[in-house]
Amino acid sequence: MKAAVLGVGGVGQVFASEIVKADYLDQLLLGDIITEGAEKLAGKLRRKTKAEIVVKKIDAGKVDEIEEALRDIDVVLHAGLPAFNFNIMEACARTKTNYIDMACASPQGLKEQLQWNGRFKAAGILGIMGLGCDPGFSNIAARYAVDQMDQVDEILIRDGDNSKIDYEGFCSLFSPQTAIEECLAKPNYWTADKGLAFFSKPFANKETFEFPEPIGPLECYSVEHEEATTLGDTIGKAKGCKYVDFKYALAPEFVNTVKAIGYLGLDSDKDINIKGTKVVPKDVVVANMPKPTELAGKVHGYSCIGAVVKGIKEDKKKELFVYTMANHDEIYEKTGYQATVWQTGLPPAVAVDLLAQGKLQAKGCIPPELIDPVPFLTRLKERGMYWDVIEKTSPVPQMATV
Incomplete structure (x- = not known):
């Protein structure tokens, strides 16, 4: 198999480092518009694999350039910014290359990507939209739980981290651009009556959620996310689900800083003129934040992502x-990466494993919850990303009879 990763940041590096462990890999293409990091990674990977490692400068804004790079490639992971998803999907449709990404630009953007289903089927390829940790593992965890139920009432995705970071200043454990964009967007949710819907303002519906120890209770907020866009329609509605949402545990100082960025218009993608020089405000903010890879070894604590499914089983x-x-320190000691980046890079590697083994034969464009969860979760554990289940049960109240 020939695989490619476009965008060789932290997550792309994790994916590449995992995929070279597989005997089925013949070639791995590392593509980025700036190739210095890819070249350094290639040097390390060549000592670990017999597969050919190729580095190419690729501009994700140029479809023809992507198309040329993907000729003869079996599967590509887009590990760059979601703004380029459609460019890479277009190139994949032309070259008949299976496609995986880890995030979308917006709930509407995800729906548009899934509308490419017919075109991908005609090309005989699979496109998986949003296969990282959340979205990704979280969708598949939800599917696993829904499959255990006779009736489903709610699907709730929760993401929490109790870490302390050795960094003085504003930072994010994943893509700074994505963190700012999704936190300042109106959060989406799903109901059986409304379908996809939105709360009126960012950081809505704060609640305290009890994560497993050693994390414990954390304050969580509704945030724009992919899971609530699809889970209700794909796996919830058939079992009577009434509500789906996503909430993210955010520290007060993070919330206040992001709000200030929004109040000042520093989240804007539009050029402004500063003393004769055009700058993009959000680019200035991101340039002053560390890259997630730069936080490796500086994050101390635990990261937890999962799906709560409430319903009825056997009355x-x-x-x-x-x-x-995952524990950030343990993951750093084993891999050299912080846990959030590592947790995001493992699931797409598992999908490539299943493709190579013939266990993932779907065609078209799908969200992750349409992947059979049992072989996926089995392989995920084999690659070292452990998961568990907490179960609570109680009797269903019975109507009194006269």
């Missing part, structure tokens, strides 16, 4: 929390 109320948890 009992049942609640399942299917989750994965």
Whole structure:
């Protein structure tokens, strides 16, 4: 198999480092508009694999350039900014290359990507939209839990981290651009009556969620995210689901800083003139934040992502929390990466494993919850990303009879 990763940042590096462990890999293409990091990574990977490692300068804004690079490539992971998803999908449709990304630009953008289903089927290829940790693992965890239920009432995705970071200043453990964009957008949710819907303002519906120890209770907020865009329609509605949302645990100082960025218009993508020089405000903010890879070894604590599914099984109320948890220090010691980046890079590697083994044969464009969860979660554990289930049950109240 010939694989490619476009965008060789932290997550792209994790994916590449995992995929070279596989015997089925013949070639790995590392593509980025700036190739210095890719060249350094290639040097390390060549000592670990017999597969050919190729580095190419690729501008994700140029479809023809992507198309040329993907000729003869079997599967590509887009690990760059979601703004370029459609460019890479277009190139994949032309070259008949299977496609995986890890995030979308917006809920509407995800729906537009899924509308390419017919075109990808005609090309005989698979496109998986949003296969990182969340979205990604979280969708598959939700599917695993839904499959255990006779009836589903709610699907709730929760992401929490209790870490302390050795950094003085504003930072994010994943893409700074994405963190700012999704936190300042109106959060989306889903109901059986409304379908996709939105809260009126960012950081809505604060709640305290009890994560497994050693994390414990954290304050969580509704944030724009992919899972609530699809889970209700794909796997929830058929079992009676009434509500789906996503909430993210955010520290007060993070929330206040992001709000200030929004109040000042520093989240804008539009050029402004500063003393005769055109700058993009958000680019200035991001340039002053560390890259997620630069935080490796500086993050101390635990990261937990999972899906809470509430419903009924065999006349009992049942609640399942299917989750994965990782310790930043342990992951750094084993891999050299911080846990959030590592947790995001493992799931797409598992998808490529299943493609190579013939266990993932779907065609068209799908969200991750349409992947069979059992072989996926089995392989994920084999690659070292552990997951567990917390179960709560109680009797269903019975109507009194006269």
